[in-house]
Amino acid sequence: MPVPLKRTVFFVSDGTGLTAEALGHSLMTQFEDVEFKQIRIPFLDTVDKAQDAVARINAQGEADGMRSIVFTTLVNPELSDIVHQADAFSLSYFESFLAPLEAELGVRSSHTVGRSHGGANSSDYKKRIESINYTLAHDDGITDRDLEEADVILVAVSRCGKTPTSLYLAMQFGLKAANFPLIPEDFDRGRLPGTLEKHRAKLFGLTIQPERLAQIREERRAGSKYASLPNCRFEVAEAEKMMRREGIRWLDSSSKSIEEIATTILQELKLRD
């Protein structure tokens, strides 16, 4: 097995750097044999900070014996020019895409910094925060109040990923996501929890491979009936039977990330089209 290549990557931004990092990650994941050391330089908003960044990038290159890779989302052209004087391999997001987009739109860009997450006082941002609070207040069936406000209601047996998925839907997309556990009592009754029936259109189910569920539950309650494979098999089979009978859309979360689960839910429930 060859020794992996090692390279240092800088994410440089006049904002949080999260966009530069998202771009960089999506590219870095395409190079499995390369070991990337990542350094973020956010809030680079003065000439002094730009010059400090150049010094830091150059010093790292000398230490590594190989120039660094620099992903930038710098809106300010003056600061961008300074940073790109570093002895590094630079990919400038705005320089590559903003000019062509300006030409296509026929308007100049405003070169405003740090707007990609929405101003903290924008209505979108307020909606996100409200949705996070709503989602926390409606986690794991805590309450069935205000369910008419929910954008989506997740149902699943315990430990399928309802909570992290709900929080991601709220935080990333500003959706009010309630979630309810499906418990043995529901299976005995052979019906959805009563309060959920009138919200059927908002329901989305998660399921999971019983072996994976047993493994996850075992980490929480080792040796319990709750975590036992036979019990997990029973609960998953009953939950899937119920969701099929009730016509609830669902997906298998076994090998999906919360981003993949959340995006699939948006698509299935047409929540953002």
Place this chain on the structure above:
Amino acid sequence: MPVPLKRTVFFVSDGTGLTAEALGHSLMTQFEDVEFKQIRIPFLDTVDKAQDAVARINAQGEADGMRSIVFTTLVNPELSDIVHQADAFSLSYFESFLAPLEAELGVRSSHTVGRSHGGANSSDYKKRIESINYTLAHDDGITDRDLEEADVILVAVSRCGKTPTSLYLAMQFGLKAANFPLIPEDFDRGRLPGTLEKHRAKLFGLTIQPERLAQIREERRAGSKYASLPNCRFEVAEAEKMMRREGIRWLDSSSKSIEEIATTILQELKLRD
């Protein structure tokens, strides 16, 4: 005031499309006078889906009387080629950046789809989920158990943004973020909550403009002493006095998004360097 330009934007990806969307948003926010209608086409992983996307993009262009803008993160070159045959203005991240990066690294990219959020079974992903669970279990001072596991402990008076910031730190960065409210009892005692003193190095404070705090609290408990401006002024002044005295780093969250707050905390506590 001129009528805003209207353009339709597609985010097309063989994964979740979240990276394409993040990148697109950072560009779109630079064009305040343009009204963008956004459509996401995720999980585009077959030739059929690519051809459907082309038809949809072209139909939208005809309906708008103006070609659409298409942001793509398509790893598969064959699918990318199909989508870019659409009659649209396309910006392709991988086509723009992958080839130069391959040249710089001297290795071919793996063209693996959907790896930017980490496999659902990767150790990074498990750590994120664990951190979300930890953060939920340590919200608002619910418990002081296992604080030695925390990466960061936020302290602030009620309604400064501790909870959404903690959840964002866990979800985005896989950090275990506990948070504790600073309450009048702490101010009377003139000391930090006892359990926090031995974790001082992990503490980070949030503060807020009293007027903004009163406004936020008023939405929760209209007309209460809790929400009154004099009380908010008192609590904020006492909290800042305490943080100054205890040498706790802090920031004013009044006009910052959770992304900006979280990124600043990472930087101040050097949590990812």
